[in-house]
Amino acid sequence: MRLSRLRVVATKEFHDHLTSRRFLLIAVLLLLVVSIGLVGGMINYRTAVDRYAGTIGTVGESSADPGSATGVSLLDVFNSVGEQILLIGAILGIAMGFDLVTREKEGGSLKLLLSHPIYRDEVINGKGLGGIGAIAGLIFVTFAVVLGVLLAFGVVPDGYEAFALVVLGIATLLLVVSYFSVALFISTISRTGGTALVAALVVFIVLSSLLPVFVDPNVVGVFMGPPPAPPSLSPPGLAGTQSVGAVEPALVPGSGNGSDVTGIEESQRYERELQAYEERRLSLEGVISLFSPTLNFRQVMRELNTPVLTSVASAGTGSGLPDESPAEPEAPMASVPNVVESILPNLIALLVIPALFFGLAYARFMRMDIR
Amino acid sequence: MMITFERLRKEYDGVAAVDDLSLEIPRGEVFGLLGPNGAGKTTTILMLVGLIQPTSGRCLVDGIDVALEPIAVKRRMGFMPDDVGFYENMTAEQNLAYFAAIYDLPRAVRAERIADVLERLDLGGLDKKVGGYSRGMVQRLGIAKILLNDPDVLVLDEPTANLDPLCVAEYREIVRSLRAEGRTVVVSSHILSEVAKVCTSVAILARGRLVASGSVTDLPFRLAQTAGGMAIRVETRSPIPELDHPSILAAEYDANRCRARFQVTDDVRDWLVDQLRNAGVTIRELAVEEPSLEEVFMRYYHAT
Numbered sequence: 001m002r003l004s005r006l007r008v009v010a011t012k013e014f015h016d017h018l019t020s021r022r023f024l025l026i027a028v029l030l031l032l033v034v035s036i037g038l039v040g041g042m043i044n045y046r047t048a049v050d051r052y053a054g055t056i057g058t059v060g061e062s063s064a065d066p067g068s069a070t071g072v073s074l075l076d077v078f079n080s081v082g083e084q085i086l087l088i089g090a091i092l093g094i095a096m097g098f099d100l101v102t103r104e105k106e107g108g109s110l111k112l113l114l115s116h117p118i119y120r121d122e123v124i125n126g127k128g129l130g131g132i133g134a135i136a137g138l139i140f141v142t143f144a145v146v147l148g149v150l151l152a153f154g155v156v157p158d159g160y161e162a163f164a165l166v167v168l169g170i171a172t173l174l175l176v177v178s179y180f181s182v183a184l185f186i187s188t189i190s191r192t193g194g195t196a197l198v199a200a201l202v203v204f205i206v207l208s209s210l211l212p213v214f215v216d217p218n219v220v221g222v223f224m225g226p227p228p229a230p231p232s233l234s235p236p237g238l239a240g241t242q243s244v245g246a247v248e249p250a251l252v253p254g255s256g257n258g259s260d261v262t263g264i265e266e267s268q269r270y271e272r273e274l275q276a277y278e279e280r281r282l283s284l285e286g287v288i289s290l291f292s293p294t295l296n297f298r299q300v301m302r303e304l305n306t307p308v309l310t311s312v313a314s315a316g317t318g319s320g321l322p323d324e325s326p327a328e329p330e331a332p333m334a335s336v337p338n339v340v341e342s343i344l345p346n347l348i349a350l351l352v353i354p355a356l357f358f359g360l361a362y363a364r365f366m367r368m369d370i371r
Numbered sequence: 372m373m374i375t376f377e378r379l380r381k382e383y384d385g386v387a388a389v390d391d392l393s394l395e396i397p398r399g400e401v402f403g404l405l406g407p408n409g410a411g412k413t414t415t416i417l418m419l420v421g422l423i424q425p426t427s428g429r430c431l432v433d434g435i436d437v438a439l440e441p442i443a444v445k446r447r448m449g450f451m452p453d454d455v456g457f458y459e460n461m462t463a464e465q466n467l468a469y470f471a472a473i474y475d476l477p478r479a480v481r482a483e484r485i486a487d488v489l490e491r492l493d494l495g496g497l498d499k500k501v502g503g504y505s506r507g508m509v510q511r512l513g514i515a516k517i518l519l520n521d522p523d524v525l526v527l528d529e530p531t532a533n534l535d536p537l538c539v540a541e542y543r544e545i546v547r548s549l550r551a552e553g554r555t556v557v558v559s560s561h562i563l564s565e566v567a568k569v570c571t572s573v574a575i576l577a578r579g580r581l582v583a584s585g586s587v588t589d590l591p592f593r594l595a596q597t598a599g600g601m602a603i604r605v606e607t608r609s610p611i612p613e614l615d616h617p618s619i620l621a622a623e624y625d626a627n628r629c630r631a632r633f634q635v636t637d638d639v640r641d642w643l644v645d646q647l648r649n650a651g652v653t654i655r656e657l658a659v660e661e662p663s664l665e666e667v668f669m670r671y672y673h674a675t
Contacts (some may be wrong), residue, residue, distance in 0.1 A: 004475075005473055008469070008472045008473060011548065012469055016460065019459075019460070082529035105459075105460075107456040107459065108452060108454040108455055108456025109456045109458055111422060111452045111453060111454070111456075112450075112451075112455060112456065112457070112513075112516070113468070114421075114422055114471045115420045115421075115422060115439075115445060115448070115452070116445055116470055116474070117442040117443075117445040117446045117474065118442075118445075118473050119442070119475060207521075251414055257579070368423075369423045369424075370417070370422040370423065371413075371414075371417065371422075
């Protein structure tokens with residue numbers, strides 16, 4: 001493979017994407033949705049902060065970090081546009097990739113191109129790189145707009161928020177690239193652009209709508225079988241009703257006779273079995289989730305927001321005022337290593353999915369008979 | 372030899388599209404691959420330009436194996452497919468610039484070549500995107516494209532398909548000039564008259580197999596002998612006597628027997644002259660009725 005020829009193809013593809021109406025339309029849509037969502041989110045954010053500042057003024061306290069103290073975070077604002085980014089990003093990836101090969105096959109330019117002194121891997125890699133470059137450019141512009149809106153509202157992200165913003169940008173890039181590579185692969189196996197589009201949309205629906213169904217606890221339960229049954233106990237030993245998923249001890253020690261001891265042992269065994277069942281269910285959910293770019297992206301967003309959500313929960317949501325005493329230790333805002341650890345499998349999956357589909361597209365393209 | 376096919380075979384799902392094709396094309400020839408649709412012409416050409424891999428056998432271009440050194444071969448070759456298509460969102464110049472960039476040529480040389488070929492094909496100064504071109508203009512651009520790298524070998528697959536008569540005349544002129552420049556040109560076509568007008572040699576393919584090859588002038592006569600015979604027309608001053616020869620299949624006479632047409636399987640002109648002279652008949656004219664390439668092809672194709 002020669003870099004000069006790879007660059008020629010990649011540059012042309014990059015230029016084609018940037019000048020295509022399809023790309024421009026979706027890009028404008030993405031920027032509009034993100035900007036509008038962000039402005040709306042920022043207005044809510046400012047309102048919450050102002051309300052908190054007014055309350056503090058009444059109480060006579062101040063905070064160096066009103067955002068965190070109110071339990072309102074910039075990440076909530078990002079979260080509000082996350083679903084739109086998810087949907088438009090997936091559509092963008094599919095729109096960019098589904099006819100990259102079929103269009104050239106149908107138009108006759110692929111035959112012409114490959115009759116030149118160029119290797120096929122230079123063509124398919126160039127197509128991939130050009131597409132990824134265009135996606136990266138758009139994501140960069142989008143997040144620059146996000147930053148611009150934040151600064152326009154006079155909000156400077158703190159360290160964790162800046163970190164979250166960068167991770168979100170990377171996850172968005174990987175999400176779009178994932179769907180782009182899926183669509184590119186479909187383009188290599190389809191005869192026409194129309195077929196490729198339908199196939200890509202079916203895959204998109206499977207990955208974004210059907211796969212999440214399998215992550216639902218009830219559906220996962222169907223595959224795993226019923227949870228362990230609670231022990232049947234005599235009424236005097238029963239402290240409360242048992243419910244599936246409850247891991248608190250359900251029994252209180254009785255008078256110390258033999259049947260109570262047996263009951264406690266059975267209860268403990270049940271707890272262990274239930275806990276093991278839950279762990280299996282969660283790991284199965286996690287494994288299924290890894291196959292979907294959509295679920296991985298959602299998981300990354302959730303994990304990035306989790307510390308903040310904890311803070312909101314601890315701060316109370318009714319009035320925006322903390323309902324705990326100031327002496328009560330606040331929930332930890334964010335531990336970057338912990339967040340990285342929790343999102344790492346999803347980020348790796350978001351790297352592996354495009355690599356896998358691009359590998360399939362590559363293999364198919366290399367063996368394709370150009371007739 | 373400039374191009375050699377050695378026992379070339381290509382199968383699709385166990386069915387041979389090209390079967391045991393061996394052929395040699397000398398340097399400087401305008402060579403026609405002739406055959407009806409499905410004869411294996413395009414498959415043969417696609418193997419020659421390295422777009423599909425042969426199931427067995429090989430193609431050589433100036434001694435270089437296409438499958439082993441595709442880049443080296445493609446550097447010396449220009450190919451225009453039957454359904455030639457360009458990037459419709461780009462102008463002719465942008466399209467050519469893209470393809471030219473693939474060759475390792477300095478930028479200035481590329482720009483000069485592009486300007487030259489566009490001028491030669493009368494496409495210079497067009498700012499219109501290729502999407503707005505007529506079929507003939509696209510075809511002309513296809514020929515401009517194959518001249519970019521100044522190739523030794525040009526391969527044209529059904530080059531006159533969908534062209535109007537004016538464009539066809541232009542195309543013929545271009546092919547003649549390419550031949551005059553000493554380039555080897557391979558043309559595939561199912562339009563026999565086209566092949567007869569531009570080619571110096573021809574090979575006939577049927578059902579993936581080579582059925583005949585030779586020069587455009589010799590082949591019809593040679594094929595006529597095996598595909599239903601040829602005719603000898605005679606005109607004399609006095610009536611022609613009854614003539615009998617194993618090679619004469621049939622004879623037709625006019626009313627006064629001074630004109631005859633003999634359907635023969637072999638060249639019996641010398642025997643005819645001797646017989647008529649011995650009978651004291653003066654010959655005014657004796658000629659072979661040479662069938663057209665098309666006539667021969669159709670007869671030969673149906674006979675095989």
